[in-house]
Amino acid sequence: MERTNSNNLFEIAKNFIPGGVNSPVRAFGSVDKAPIFVEKGEGAYLYDVDGNKYIDFISSWGPLIFGHSDSEMRSAFIEALDKGVTYGLPSAIEVEMAKEISDAYPACEMVRMVNSGTEATMSAIRTARGYTGKDKFIKFEGCYHGHSDCLLVKSGSGTLTYNAPTSLGVPKDVIKDTIVCEFNSIESVQNAIDENKGEIAAVIIEPVPGNMGVVPPTQKFMEDLRELTKKEGIILIFDEVITGFRLAYGGASETFNIKPDMVCFGKIIGGGLPVGAYGGRKDIMSIVSPLGGVYQAGTLSGNPLAMYLGLKTLRRLRDNKDIYTDLERKAKRLEEGFKKNISDLGLEITVNRYRSMISMFFTGGPIDSYKDVQRADNEMYGIYFREMLKRNILLAPAQFEAMFMNTVLTDEHLDYTIKSHKEALVEINS
Template identity: 50%
Template sequence: MEYKRSSALFVEAQKVIPGGVNSPVRAFKGVGGTPIFIKEAKGAYLSDEDGNQFIDYINSWGPMILGHAYEPVVNAVIEKTKKGTSFGTPTALETEIAQLAVSMVPNIDMIRFVNSGTEACMSAIRLARGYTKRDKIVKFSGCYHGHSDSFLIAAGSGLSTFGVPNSPGVTQGTAKDTLLAQYNDADNVRDLFEANKDEIAAVIIEPVAGNMGCIPPKDGFLEALRQICTENKALLIFDEVMTGFRLAKGGAQEVFGIKADIVCFGKVIGGGLPVGAFAAREEIMSHLAPLGPVYQAGTLSGNPLAMAAGYEMLKALNNDLEIYTRLEEKTAYLEKGIKEVLKGKVPFTINRLGSMISVFFAENPVYDFETAKAADNPYFKTFFHSLLNHGVYIAPSSYETWFLTDALTYEDLDKTIEAIAKVEF
């Protein structure tokens, strides 16, 4: 494939945008080469500025669970735009989508909408600290919860792609209140609580990691975190920005039967528009302004366009729960096909849960950040560019999960498997 137009656009972009991109992982630094510029998308396909078409496994990093340009969402946004894009006042639609979300997700009574997953996680941490009157939090190496200062300590995703475990600009004072644990290691978390008695406000985790590739929790791990938090009167925060409304209508809480104290959402809930949310039981949410002293605000929070898109998306998922079965079956089909064509060619292991899947080029199982780093190697770079040249677009980083969409057909999956079979390592 040729990428002349994309290459020219990237040159121009670098003159006025740092690195030529507005989010670092898009720059292809982790895989080399020049990023492609997308012109439009429909269903399971992307089309770039050079006229190339790709089967899409990024899906805007997760939200396009029903495919790009899903007609009910598009129509809802168009109609709402005609009536104004933002008012900075309450609207009836905010209550309607809040009622729908609360009805779909277990263990939440109230929800506050914000503008991104980063903002949701940042606000959840502030709420947890205000509620417990403690300062420290526990996060896991390789988990990414957005670019708020508290989270840029051994984060996954883009930071790992660039090999930068900590970002300049994060103060030592902020860093000292973030305690690092190893994913899938409950004993490590217990040790942190023992060493920081009555100081930890919350544990925040991606219940299924997606920012060091797809890494599911080991059996008993999430249950252990729930017990540890309960025993120490700390809050358990599930960052379901990726998993919320994707793994099931009730997200990871439903899948694993674990009750989190605060849940963060993004991605799917906005139908592709910028939106996030955090939710909890009433006793916790009542500490949030204007009911309580913990302040959080946003002029564009709950804006009518994002609410219109999110409402149509959640309504569609709530009315068609078979989508989760279809996605599970398609992802299992893809996993089986990949294993068949890669067997004997190169060391690999595949992690999958629901419609999230990752191919790691490592001989050993991948279950935490350290084992994920072993799979960041030249095999992945070869794999990525070969797939791109055969019309399959996966994330340009070994630290990102693939997301499947219901718009994918089995013909698309077969084409993907055929493209993988053609990779020459």
């Protein structure tokens, strides 16, 4: 097969893969460009098949906290590979991983390993429904929880909306019990509960959304949400597929000092391999099969490769908590540099940051909700993306994603990025 460049590969791929990619964001459609096809990753860099070298701020959408091809992670992978790829039976490494997660995350008294974030959130919702005997649940505008049918619901322009699927093939009956509320608005949650008294099983939320760009919640909103769900006997589910072990060792639960009833993990707990997990209070998780009547299974769940790599990641983070301080320092350095450039140029652009996650929106601030996010200029972001790419900096090919810091990014990388950011903004506004 011809592999001369990304464009050729894309044309070939389109004959065999829908849209030429295995996940829509990889199509680079929102930045009006053919996708980059990667040859390899090393340290802070990605290398494409065209011979270009990029500073990578995608980090495989978060999990590569130690960068690409880290020597310790590579050794852990080879060690695991020597013991076999998959067994189809329990192994000690699964038990070690479950204990590590439970020790790190007090709300997660029991945990079940799965193979993706979508599988984790889907299973958590089913478990919450089975535990409470109720069918309805609340999600928030702009929070993405994977592509299972009941969670693919379009948010409306009001404070809450029902039954508007965002994908073909999702039956209306499947999402009739999905309620969408406004992120950062406890009033919208209270209204939804009042209108559906005694019928709501769970509230699921990305505590720090990363799929509408980084939009931090207020501390009060999170505290009020915890208090309200407790009062109403509603299970609170934190979707920490992105934020778990990324923001802090105890995830967003630690940073906000809030204990949910259930939690979903992904990304980092596999060290970059496909993985997911859901867990929570022991009384809730005890209704999952084979203990209880909520059925969930997976042939490759807890596979040894992902468990070895994930456990290596978690233990490195556990034993080196200063990593989190350094990641946040790097993100803050970028934030301050970006904001100075924007101010110097007199532009209407908003930079949001929470810990080591950062986003830039081509609109004035503040950006506190999905409604605010919708004001952002996608076309301008696409032009900016391409200008940064010319300077060998790889950002997410969509405005509504995060930049992720890792341990191998240096101050020289960051300073070059800040300099390139200003040059790109000057170019697109000249």
